[in-house]
Amino acid sequence: MADATRLIPALRHVVKHRHRKLTTPKGSLGRVEKIRATLTALFKHERIELNHPRADEVRGYAEREKQLVHKLFKVLAPRFATYEGSYTRVHILPTPFNYNFNCPGPGPHYKYNWVALELKGNPYPPMPGAVPRNPNFLPNVLLSEARKDIHRMQFPEKVAPAPPPEPGTSLVTKRSSVRAVIPPGGTPPAN
Numbered sequence: 001m002a003d004a005t006r007l008i009p010a011l012r013h014v015v016k017h018r019h020r021k022l023t024t025p026k027g028s029l030g031r032v033e034k035i036r037a038t039l040t041a042l043f044k045h046e047r048i049e050l051n052h053p054r055a056d057e058v059r060g061y062a063e064r065e066k067q068l069v070h071k072l073f074k075v076l077a078p079r080f081a082t083y084e085g086s087y088t089r090v091h092i093l094p095t096p097f098n099y100n101f102n103c104p105g106p107g108p109h110y111k112y113n114w115v116a117l118e119l120k121g122n123p124y125p126p127m128p129g130a131v132p133r134n135p136n137f138l139p140n141v142l143l144s145e146a147r148k149d150i151h152r153m154q155f156p157e158k159v160a161p162a163p164p165p166e167p168g169t170s171l172v173t174k175r176s177s178v179r180a181v182i183p184p185g186g187t188p189p190a191n
Contacts, residue, residue: 035061042088043071047118049093055117059088062119079121091116091127 024030038058041048050058080087093114116127134140 042117042119043076046122047116047124049114049116052090052092052113052115055090055115059086059090059117062088076119083120087120089118089120091118 024034026033034054035058038048038050038054039061042058042062076087093116118124118127135144
């Protein structure tokens, strides 16, 4: 008999070994049906929205889907031939507002983050990602200066004092634009 580990390709997705509360009323069979339906929808539509634990679980099985064979070999296989990493991407979406969240009874309760699970290279417009950090943005400038001040207060021995000015050089004060010339052998003028 053939070795079963050689027949099934290894998953490229790291499976986190933690308990997942993804039960359904039908038990484990219902869970398998839910995973199968989610995988089929992912390969059919190439981008789906669902809750984060379900997307995290389905993402690990995305490379083993065999139902949509035509699309797998004619469309997706040429697209992913040059890919080194995973074929899926997860984007965290804003959680939809739920009017029934505090109300008892049936209805959607968004306990987990709402995410978009997509195949890389799909024909849809790109999802908005994180805004790149702009160091010249005023709040970022203020925060970086505050961070430097806190660092100077916490570690005063690491901050080297400025060397005394040499005689004959000009001294520009920060409070005014007045230049004072230090006489040779003299001391800088007091402010």
